Amino acid sequence: MLLAMIAAGENHLCVDVAKMEVGNSAQAFTFSLNDRHKKMILEGVDMVGATMSLLPDIEAFEQWHRATSPWALVIPSSLT
Structure with a gap:
């Protein structure tokens, strides 16, 4: 039905993502988006x-990982 209105010249649409x-x-007409894409x-x-x-969560994880798993760190070849 919406496409018929557009074809008839009523071509003003509003998309309300919120x-x-x-x-x-x-x-x-309603449509769906997952929460992440809607927020983006x-x-x-x-x-x-x-x-x-x-980024703050990523950096916190990096610090935690370095502190709890030092054997998993990659040592740059310039230091060996």
Whole structure:
């Protein structure tokens, strides 16, 4: 039905990501997004940006891993 309205010249659509609706002044239809992708669209970030928002957690894990598993560290060849 929405495509028929567009074909008839009623070609103004609104996509509301927060409400997960797409439609025009007459009708709205819901769509689904997983929570991560919805948040990324609303915040205007890509996968790299989303990952960078986790940087404090990543750095905390790195410190914990170095402290608890020193045998797993990679030693640069310049130091051997």
